[in-house]
Amino acid sequence: MTVYVDDARIPATVGTLTANWSHLFADTQAELHEFAAGIGLQRAWFQPGTAYGDRPSPYWNYAVTDNKRRQAIRAGAQSVTAREAVRIIRRRAPQAAAAAGKDTTR
Structure with missing residues (x-):
């Protein structure tokens, strides 16, 4: 299992914080949440992505600042x-999708 962080550095303002944002993601959500907690990210900041009909989104992540x-x-x-x-x-x-019990062959 691996945790990744991309170099997107998308400029955005969230609340009062203007920063460049990248994506922290992993092979599994469990691993991602554990890693995120270890670096001080709150679970409430998790972004689950948008489901595609009955298929879960694969685009879940935490947005992270450069720091x-x-x-x-x-x-x-x-x-x-x-x-x-x-x-x-x-x-x-x-x-x-398989972990959520969904058919991906449709």
């Missing part, structure tokens, strides 16, 4: 490009 991104890398997250992130996340879509 948290660096902290995640120091804690062992693998740095990937935004393009690599999309490929990794798309690969896990069938596994996410």
Whole structure:
């Protein structure tokens, strides 16, 4: 199992914080939540993604600022490009659906 953080660095304002944001994600949600808690992210900040009909979204993540991104890398997250992130996340879509008991062959 691996935790990843991409280099998207999307400028955005969340509440009163304006920052560049990247995506922290993992092979499993359980691993992601454990890692996120370890670097001080609140579970309420988890972004589950948007479901596709009866299929769960594979795009779940935590958005992280540059400071948290660096902290995640120091804690062992693998740095990937935004393009690599999309490929990794798309690969896990069938596994996410299977874990939720959904048919991905439709």
